[in-house]
Amino acid sequence: MRHSRALIGAGAAAAVATWWFTDSAPYPYSQHWLLDLPLPFLTLKRLDHVLQAREGERILEIGPGTGLQSLHVAPQLGPNGQLDIVDIQQEMLDHVGRRAKEQGVDNIVPNCADAHELPFADGSFDAAYLVTALGEIPDPARSLAELRRALKPFGRLVVGEFFDRHQIRPSSLISLAEGAGLRVARLYGPPFAYYAVLRPIAA
Ligand SMILES: C[S@@+](CC[C@H](N)C(=O)[O-])C[C@H]1O[C@@H](n2cnc3c(N)ncnc32)[C@H](O)[C@@H]1O
Helix, strand or coil, X not given: CHHHHXXXXXXXXXXXXXXXXXXXXXXXXXXXXXXXXXXXXXXXXXXXXXXXXXXXXXEEEXXXXXXXXXXXXXXXXXXXXXXXXXECCHHXXXXXXXXXXXXXXXXXXXXXCCCCCCCCCCCCEEEEEEECCHHHCCCHHHHHHHHHHHEXXXXXXEEEEECCCCCCCHHHHHHHHHHCCEEEEEEECCCCEEXXXXXXXXX
């Protein structure tokens, strides 16, 4: 009996470990309430500091979830600016849309799309950002290349990554970025919860 319990325990641990290391499903909408909890170091104040959003700009956000960052950044762009949000889950986009309406924010444009193939022309954006989203995308190298393409030549990209099973460590981000024609210009915060500012490498 004791022997079979140990075997079941080991099997369960192996299943959890397999899920932890290999599962690539997007964050489930059923747990959306967790996304509204502030993460240490990846604060909105620090995002403002690294993104430097300006009135009139067109900015792209990938993986907005419930809109924690979107609803903070969009008002900074003013009536002549626009925040395009891209998420693979329509439920997330609908959630942001409802909250935006409640708060009177009307410059957010939702796009249900995959970050591996962005539905935008080359050089469309002044800046782009992703917070706890890049590591969740199955092929982050391809997404970074797409972001590079969609950014203006002097655009800026902010990546925020938090320690969880999907996290992309700063050293991995540096090499992924290089492969996509981007360079990591600055890193802010500790390695387990950091923002990175990336710039396109001139062609
Ligand atoms: C962990 S949530 C982060 C939400 C928000 N940025 C935050 O910090 O609260 C990751 C988001 O990325 C989206 N996502 C995952 N894979 C994606 C993909 N391939 N293309 C676009 N969005 C994706 C998920 O649907 C989810 O909304």
